[in-house]
Amino acid sequence: xxxxxxxxxxxxxxxxxxxxxxxxxxxxxxxxxxxxxxxxxxxxxxxxxxxxxxxxxxxxxxxxxxxxxxxxxxxxxxxxxxxxxxxxxxxxxxxxxxxxxxxxxxxxxxxxxxxxxxxxxxxxxxxxxxxxxxxxxxxxxxxxxxxxxxxxxxxxxxxxxxxxxxxxxxxxxxxxxxxxxxxxxxxxxxxxxxxxxxxxxxxxxxxxxxxxxxxxxxxxxxxxxxxxxxxxxxxxxxxxxxxxxxxxxxxxxxxxxxxxxxxxxxxxxxxxxxxxxxxxxxxxxxxxxxxxxxxxx
Amino acid sequence: xxxxxxxxxxxxxxxxxxxxxxxxxxxxxxxxxxxxxxxxxxxxxxxxxxxxxxxxxxxxxxxxxxxxxxxxxxxxxxxxxxxxxxxxxxxxxxxxxxxxxxxxxxxxxxxxxxxxxxxxxxxxxxxxxxxxxxxxxxxxxxxxxxxxxxxxxxxxxxxxxxxxxxxxxxxxxxxxxxxxxxxxxxxxxxxxxxxxxxxxxxxxxxxxxxxxxxxxxxxxxxxxxxxxxxxxxxxxxxxxxxxxxxxxxxxxxxxxxxxxxxxxxxxxxxxxxxxxxxxxxxxxxxxxxxxxxxxxxxxxxxxxxxxxxxxxxxxxxxxxxxxxxxxxx
Amino acid sequence: xxxxxxxxxxxxxxxxxxxxxxxxxxxxxxxxxxxxxxxxxxxxxxxxxxxxxxxxxxxxxxxxxxxxxxxxxxxxxxxxxxxxxxxxxxxxxxxxxxxxxxxxxxxxxxxxxxxxxxxxxxxxxxxxxxxxxxxxxxxxxxxxxxxxxxxxxxxxxxxxxxxxxxxxxxxxxxxxxxxxxxxxxxxxxxxxxxxxxxxxxxxxxxxxxxxxxxxxxxxxxxxxxxxxxxxxxxxxxxxxxxxxxxxxxxxxxxxxxxxx
Numbered sequence: 001x002x003x004x005x006x007x008x009x010x011x012x013x014x015x016x017x018x019x020x021x022x023x024x025x026x027x028x029x030x031x032x033x034x035x036x037x038x039x040x041x042x043x044x045x046x047x048x049x050x051x052x053x054x055x056x057x058x059x060x061x062x063x064x065x066x067x068x069x070x071x072x073x074x075x076x077x078x079x080x081x082x083x084x085x086x087x088x089x090x091x092x093x094x095x096x097x098x099x100x101x102x103x104x105x106x107x108x109x110x111x112x113x114x115x116x117x118x119x120x121x122x123x124x125x126x127x128x129x130x131x132x133x134x135x136x137x138x139x140x141x142x143x144x145x146x147x148x149x150x151x152x153x154x155x156x157x158x159x160x161x162x163x164x165x166x167x168x169x170x171x172x173x174x175x176x177x178x179x180x181x182x183x184x185x186x187x188x189x190x191x192x193x194x195x196x197x198x199x200x201x202x203x204x205x206x207x208x209x210x211x212x213x214x215x216x217x218x219x220x221x222x223x224x225x226x227x228x229x230x231x232x233x234x235x236x237x238x239x240x241x242x243x244x245x246x247x248x249x250x251x252x253x254x255x256x257x258x259x260x261x262x263x264x265x266x267x268x269x270x271x272x273x274x275x276x277x278x279x280x281x282x283x284x285x286x287x288x289x290x291x292x293x294x295x296x297x
Numbered sequence: 298x299x300x301x302x303x304x305x306x307x308x309x310x311x312x313x314x315x316x317x318x319x320x321x322x323x324x325x326x327x328x329x330x331x332x333x334x335x336x337x338x339x340x341x342x343x344x345x346x347x348x349x350x351x352x353x354x355x356x357x358x359x360x361x362x363x364x365x366x367x368x369x370x371x372x373x374x375x376x377x378x379x380x381x382x383x384x385x386x387x388x389x390x391x392x393x394x395x396x397x398x399x400x401x402x403x404x405x406x407x408x409x410x411x412x413x414x415x416x417x418x419x420x421x422x423x424x425x426x427x428x429x430x431x432x433x434x435x436x437x438x439x440x441x442x443x444x445x446x447x448x449x450x451x452x453x454x455x456x457x458x459x460x461x462x463x464x465x466x467x468x469x470x471x472x473x474x475x476x477x478x479x480x481x482x483x484x485x486x487x488x489x490x491x492x493x494x495x496x497x498x499x500x501x502x503x504x505x506x507x508x509x510x511x512x513x514x515x516x517x518x519x520x521x522x523x524x525x526x527x528x529x530x531x532x533x534x535x536x537x538x539x540x541x542x543x544x545x546x547x548x549x550x551x552x553x554x555x556x557x558x559x560x561x562x563x564x565x566x567x568x569x570x571x572x573x574x575x576x577x578x579x580x581x582x583x584x585x586x587x588x589x590x591x592x593x594x595x596x597x598x599x600x601x602x603x604x605x606x607x608x609x610x611x612x613x614x615x616x617x618x619x620x621x622x623x624x625x626x
Numbered sequence: 627x628x629x630x631x632x633x634x635x636x637x638x639x640x641x642x643x644x645x646x647x648x649x650x651x652x653x654x655x656x657x658x659x660x661x662x663x664x665x666x667x668x669x670x671x672x673x674x675x676x677x678x679x680x681x682x683x684x685x686x687x688x689x690x691x692x693x694x695x696x697x698x699x700x701x702x703x704x705x706x707x708x709x710x711x712x713x714x715x716x717x718x719x720x721x722x723x724x725x726x727x728x729x730x731x732x733x734x735x736x737x738x739x740x741x742x743x744x745x746x747x748x749x750x751x752x753x754x755x756x757x758x759x760x761x762x763x764x765x766x767x768x769x770x771x772x773x774x775x776x777x778x779x780x781x782x783x784x785x786x787x788x789x790x791x792x793x794x795x796x797x798x799x800x801x802x803x804x805x806x807x808x809x810x811x812x813x814x815x816x817x818x819x820x821x822x823x824x825x826x827x828x829x830x831x832x833x834x835x836x837x838x839x840x841x842x843x844x845x846x847x848x849x850x851x852x853x854x855x856x857x858x859x860x861x862x863x864x865x866x867x868x869x870x871x872x873x874x875x876x877x878x879x880x881x882x883x884x885x886x
Contacts, residue, residue: 014772015729188719189727192788195686195717196739197709206738210729338807339778487673487834489878514807517837558808560837568841568861569667569819572812578779579807 029286113173221284406449517559669843
């Protein structure tokens with residue numbers, strides 16, 4: 001009986017590795033994951049990778065169509081916009097703005113939300129209710145409207161947009177964390193830890209968090225796709241990034257007036273937004289799918 | 298005539314590399330009006346066997362047998378759909394945690410009404426509704442529930458486990474089955490309620506002549522309620538015979554070890570002395586031993602045990618062992 | 627035999643929430659007392675809702691008693707002071723699926739009580755973990771495995787290892803043997819008996835299986851609805867049960883205790 005391996009080695013992976021293996025077997029999730037990695041690389045390294053500058057205008061090359069068109073130029077691969085700036089470089093730098101900023105926004109709201117949620121789960125009674133629900137009033141206002149209000153108060157600019165979207169995303173993390181932590185607390189191993197004399201902080205760190213991290217991450221991907229759309233929408237309304245910055249929503253805005261002459265100035269940033277949202281959603285779906293399969297097995 | 302006649306049934310699990318034989322050539326026969334116990338610890342494949350009989354295993358399991366007869370009709374020649382039709386007409390099953398088996402969002406009355414067979418109701422369609430209600434109340438009385446109005450209007454979570462198990466039995470009885478398969482019906486219950494459920498099953502067996510296949514992991518518990526017992530270990534057939542034969546004269550070392558674990562055998566042991574056990578633990582599916590799967594743990598194992606033993610029949614008491622306790626007597 | 631554990635008038639009642647006036651009180655456990663000595667086992671028998679899990683939680687310190695006190699070796703134990711207790715009283719839970727943290731290796735799992743309660747350095751801790759695993763019948767290599775790789779019986783052994791690693795004097799078994807197969811149950815019982823001999827442990831066995839209770843315990847206490855129905859030596863209670871409830875329990879499992 002011929003076998004490839006002489007010793008039947010069995011690998012015993014940790015729960016994270018098991019999730020990763022299930023994730024790897026879903027081809028759609030891996031495509032989304034690859035696209036997200038691509039976008040992250042673009043976001044970090046765009047200043048080095050862009051062929052031309054994203055901000056400086058080239059006044060003799062206004063409104064060039066993309067290179068596959070007859071009147072296009074190969075050195076401006078995707079054409080130029082109305083001020084002669086290269087579309088490709090703008091799109092790549094825009095990745096760091098739209099996608100990268102959404103990532104930062106999600107991380108900040110995750111940290112704050114998880115902190116508040118854990119505090120709320122550790123306490124009981126009125127304190128817990130207060131912590132759990134005081135940010136719920138933010139949930140009742142549509143995110144875009146809230147962002148407009150905040151920008152109207154604080155003035156336009158990228159950092160104000162950031163704070164607006166962070167505020168909107170925090171309540172979701174608070175709820176998810178609180179529910180997950182409460183669910184974990186009734187399990188026997190947390191009681192066993194407590195009986196060993198562990199402090200609440202220690203229980204949170206070692207017993208509870210490793211088991212709820214997957215739920216938080218799947219919520220984070222949902223929040224990220226919402227954040228990308230919000231940042232782009234704010235940019236489109238002119239409330240986000242200031243004019244020369246190549247944020248995708250702002251590019252859409254400046255391209256709309258020229259839609260009939262230069263359609264590429266509109267559809268290229270639109271495609272970029274679509275691509276990043278789909279990639280994030282695929283990764284999120286993949287994580288939730290692997291969580292479900294892992295629980296079943 | 299035998300109700301159910303299964304010979305050398307095997308169930309394979311189709312995994313990536315090689316198929317694993319989860320149930321290895323088990324034979325089972327049931328007569329009319331017989332209560333048979335199917336005993337095995339976890340991993341013995343008894344639930345798999347029951348599910349294979351009913352026909353609810355999904356595609357990753359492959360079932361094949363030498364003989365699979367139901368009331369004389371050979372089921373292996375039929376397609377899986379036809380087989381299911383024949384079996385579900387006459388065979389019903391109840392499961393382990395009854396509260397989890399009932400739909401938590403509908404009342405008991407609605408669930409019982411779903412189980413009533415259309416063809417058993419006579420009369421015109423406007424009378425059907427009343428008849429259905431009447432037959433539900435009859436079913437509940439059959440399983441010993443007197444307060445039927447409260448029961449019909451409540452949800453599963455408002456009732457106790459024992460009551461839910463009775464309702465499961467009532468749903469199973471709605472089709473007037475000839476064979477009831479009870480897959481560890483009392484595992485989740487306290488001892489007083491266990492007695493109630495077993496008494497109910499015994500009365501149903503006597504009154505309606507319904508055969509019962511009682512699956513359990515506790516040999517001691519079911520010896521009072523069964524006529525015959527089949528013992529399985531790790532997917533293999535170990536021993537079968539009447540309850541008396543199995544309990545008082547076990548031929549297979551594993552059966553003897555199971556009986557030694559039961560409290561009755563230990564009455565005579567002084568308190569706090571060591572119990573007699575088999576060393577080791579039940580093999581997992583990935584590492585099944587070759588041949589007789591009890592080999593690594595058996596105190597009487599020798600070289601021949603690398604070959605799986607065949608079942609030998611001693612006056613209706615079948616054993617599958619190379620060194621059974623009979624041969625040494 | 628030295629008296630290890632003394633319990634006087636221990637009781638617990640819960641105030642039902644949601645009523646601002648006329649607060650209803652739920653007496654989960656009426657006052658009870660008992661004494662436990664080393665090398666002995668006390669069995670607590672009762673159906674669901676009889677108060678045995680409440681009693682277990684009170685003894686191990688997870689809840690504060692409404693009245694009464696618990697003395698261990700003459701010292702009164704305070705509720706909530708886990709560090710004082712956990713060296714002496716440990717508990718094994720019923721459902722082995724949720725007693726072990728699925729994302730920690732066994733080594734980290736057993737390390738935790740050591741890190742929190744002893745002052746051993748890393749080498750000594752690993753040595754102690756190795757010895758404990760061998761005592762309960764597992765291999766030292768199992769240190770690096772995750773809980774999901776073990777079977778139910780092995781998980782209970784790991785829980786037992788976690789209980790004995792601090793060398794306690796009393797171990798509470800909260801229906802720990804109920805979910806095991808009969809042959810594994812016998813193995814566990816043998817292991818517990820050996821440990822009781824070696825380490826001088828006292829066990830408090832909470833169970834509703836009278837067969838195990840009869841074999842394993844010296845004294846027996848029957849609870850029903852939070853009240854102590856009977857308390858005495860096991861073999862006397864089983865031969866001559868005085869209270870109706872005990873008689874009913876014995877009748878239900880009667881077949882297992884009398885010869886056929």
